[in-house]
Amino acid sequence: MYILINVLYIIAGVIWGDWRNWKKYYPTILFFMMGDFLYNFLLYNKTMWLFHDLILPNHTMITLLAMTISYTATVLIYLGNFPTGWIKRALWFLLWLVIFIVIEYSNCKFGFITYHNGWNMGWSVIFTGIIFFILPIHHKNPLLAWLLAIGITIALLTIFEVKISDMK
Numbered sequence: 079m080y081i082l083i084n085v086l087y088i089i090a091g092v093i094w095g096d097w098r099n100w101k102k103y104y105p106t107i108l109f110f111m112m113g114d115f116l117y118n119f120l121l122y123n124k125t126m127w128l129f130h131d132l133i134l135p136n137h138t139m140i141t142l143l144a145m146t147i148s149y150t151a152t153v154l155i156y157l158g159n160f161p162t163g164w165i166k167r168a169l170w171f172l173l174w175l176v177i178f179i180v181i182e183y184s185n186c187k188f189g190f191i192t193y194h195n196g197w198n199m200g201w202s203v204i205f206t207g208i209i210f211f212i213l214p215i216h217h218k219n220p221l222l223a224w225l226l227a228i229g230i231t232i233a234l235l236t237i238f239e240v241k242i243s244d245m246k
């Protein structure tokens with residue numbers, strides 16, 4: 079399933095991604111990847127979600143594929159075509175939120191993602207919204223985005239009662 083999804087991301091990235099200006103988006107791609115790396119590292123022993131696949135052997139392989147393919151394509155399309163004007167930006171944000179949530183919901187229904195330790199689809203909607211809110215902030219003001227990300231991370235660790243002893 080995840081190989082198919084990433085093939086679709088490659089196609090979408092080739093068609094709609096701003097590859098001419100990829101260097102401009104590179105720091106935000108790395109920021110997006112770093113967030114996932116931190117999740118997988120900090121919550122190794124108390125995961126909120128796990129990916130499963132029929133072909134790829136484990137969550138780590140699926141995550142690495144997503145980080146390299148889908149995150150790159152997402153940033154190149156999302157920021158590369160980011161509109162001007164608040165209404166267009168809000169609609170663009172909602173489109174991407176719906177795309178990601180439909181993919182996650184489908185994966186959940188077919189057993190390709192499972193939730194743990196209090197995480198659920200509602201939290202995924204909120205978290206995905208945060209991602210698409212913070213990506214353009216990082217693109218324009220990386221320091222502000224990092225400060226927001228640290229605050230959000232601390233809030234989520236507190237909400238889900240993740241203790242330092244829960245970490246690897």
